[in-house]
Amino acid sequence: MLKKFFDNIRPNFEEGGKLKAFRSVFDGMETFMLVPNATSRSGVSIHDAIDSKRIMSFVVIALMPALLFGMYNIGYQNAAAAGKLAETGFWSMFLYGFLLTLPKIVVSYVVGLGIEFTVAQWKNEEIQEGYLVTGMLIPLIVPVGCPLWMLAVAVAFSVIFCKEIFGGTGMNIFNPALVARAFLFFSYPTSMSGDKVWVAAHEVCGLGYNLPDATTMATPLGEAAAGLTPSASFSDMVWGLIPGSIGETSVVAIALGGLLLLYTQIASWRTMFSVFAGGILIAVLFNMAGIEGNAVANMPWYEHLATGGFCFGAVFMATDPVTSARTENGKFIYGFLIGALAVLIRVLNPGYPEGMMLAILFMNMFAPLIDYCFVQRNINKRLKRASK
């Protein structure tokens, strides 16, 4: 039935058809709904059933727990700040968060996919699925207070300048979602950090509470950076009932997604494991050094992992196969340095309490160098063998 429908409307989209300008969209929808029955012409006759659509969809599925929890947490933080936690039900908190998050997701996908479709049409290629993941990641790593127009600008910037000019998914050097966040962070710092952006302060459709203008709510990392002891308990940090970017707060929700990714082998355990190893090691070293007056340095390692974007970055960002190291051994070094740098930046950079974004972007840049070392070793071995 689907097949018939697509066959019927296909002529419109082909060369000379009325809707030729939307060929890429048609293609995208057709391959989305029907497995293309093109068969192989050269090389192997049979193929594994995996394709990049499947891989990307599984990453999106893995993001769901973090997304759903993030929605709930928006409502929870709002109610907590209003002091009305006891009288607000679960569903109204969740719906409140849902109403605030949905527009962000829609904006992110509409802008990002719009650009992707246009480029695909222009280059006469198929639409690449990479943005499915990026488009979901971006809303999850911005604070709830981030205005939609900023999000749209950031998405456009990152898709065009971080991905398409390099040649599309698979060719980019930096993680597009993080570039979007970095763009926001450096262009509109007041909307991306500080104490005011982490909690939604206005009613939406009769849900939630209007908070007074002076309400501030710092993330635990922000508190630590200001020299205070974080006010949230460790269990709140693990469950994620703390202020923070929409999807990054709950270790439990991220762990669910992480397990799916590890289990399906879509994310590399090498990278993930070594990010944590690097973070823990450096955090423990700082604890032992016992620097006076630096609350972040003295934060125990488990709080480092449970706060900020550490887990989210380790599970969903560092493991991006395109921008991470591509050699298996290189992934250990790549991940380790991300973890180590993230904690290092947190501790030693007074201006900005979170280091995960910069650590990953920095290592994205160095991933080819790490690969170079390992590949060069193989090359040298070959040369040595030849000269013997």
Added chain:
Amino acid sequence: MKTLYKIKKGLDLRLQGEAELKLVKAGLSEEYALMPTDFQGIVPRAVVKEGDRLLAGEALFVDKATERIHFVSPVSGTVVGVERGERRKLLRFRVKADREQAFKNFGEKYDAAHLSADSVKALLLESGLFGFIRQRPYDVIASPDDTPKAIFISAFSKMPLAADFSFVVKGHEEDFKNGVRALAKLAKVHLGICPAQINSDLLPISEAEVSVFDGPNPSGNVGVHINRIDPVNKGEVVWTLSPETAVVLGRLLRTGKLDLTRRVAVAGSQVRQPHYVETLAGAPLADLLKGQLDTDTHVRIINGNPLVGYQTDVTGFLGAFNNEVCVIPEGDDVNEAFGWIAPRLNDYSTSRSYFTWLLGKNRAYDLDCRIKGGERHMIMSAEYERVFPMDIYPSFLIKAIIAGDIDRQEALGIYEVAPEDFAVAEFVDSSKLELQRIVREGLDVLRKENA
């Protein structure tokens, strides 16, 4: 002394319709054909024209460069077709077989132990068997002017639906050993076997260095053996040949006649009774598949196995290097909705996002020829590395080939690989790149540059 090599990387895939160990002897067919396109890397020059009569073992064409390598007819009869394609490229020589087969005489019985290297080479060239010897680098037909540093033979294949050489050689073990004995005059012969062959009649064989390779596909690829035992460096040449060729050589030494009889697996889920057929190289597929197909629409007939064979149709002929004819569903009539999220229990995947791993390792699958996804840039990392058991970074090599960077290809080991070594990687690739084609083209360009 046998050395054991454990191969860890790779992928064993079982398909439905593996050939039963049951042999049928095919009678003489009407016509046989030899395809110059099967002989990679040579430019053919026809030495017969339509209407010429020839004996089995007489040349149909030679290589233009040296004119010393003969490519011979498997049967005696009349040349009925010299088919050319675009730009007069020679595609196929068809020979109508005589009722009574007559063979060209290559001399009386030879004693392999007392042959000189030169006489072995001369015999190989004249009899046409030299055309079945390939070389690394470039995976092309070997050149008679080279002195190889070694000759590699793999006595098994782990490709899906592949013919089992242990069965193919049954009863001809002595010929095989004789063939190897003669080849050992040219260079050191390395024979790679699988653990099941250790106690078979293939051994003992004192003239060859025997190595045992234990592991999943592509552990039977001769490229893997070379890489483990004695990798090819720049400027070096090794020769490779199929074990069947060694059997034919042994037979030639014993009888003085070139008898290209081979046992071919007729396999695949669309074959009624998968079995082995004893036939000649170049036999018509229609005869091999007679009575075996329920339908000839939406099926794919493959000359070779589903990973390294090439597509052909029922009017085609058995390829010079192929030991299997496989028939599997084409799949162009299958319309599957939302495959990217469906559980797809009948489909095979190495990815855990499917449930293949739950259904047991020995389950046989019926896969069709759909690509099941669009071609993308290389996205996932280490996908090829997982199934590529050589000391080479396959994804980096592929990128160097795509980029056309010859120095880097050399540095990354392109001289050691053949397209078939990338077959399993091409199968598992989620970006659906045509790796074997990429490697073949890369090798061709490199050969031209180095010439």
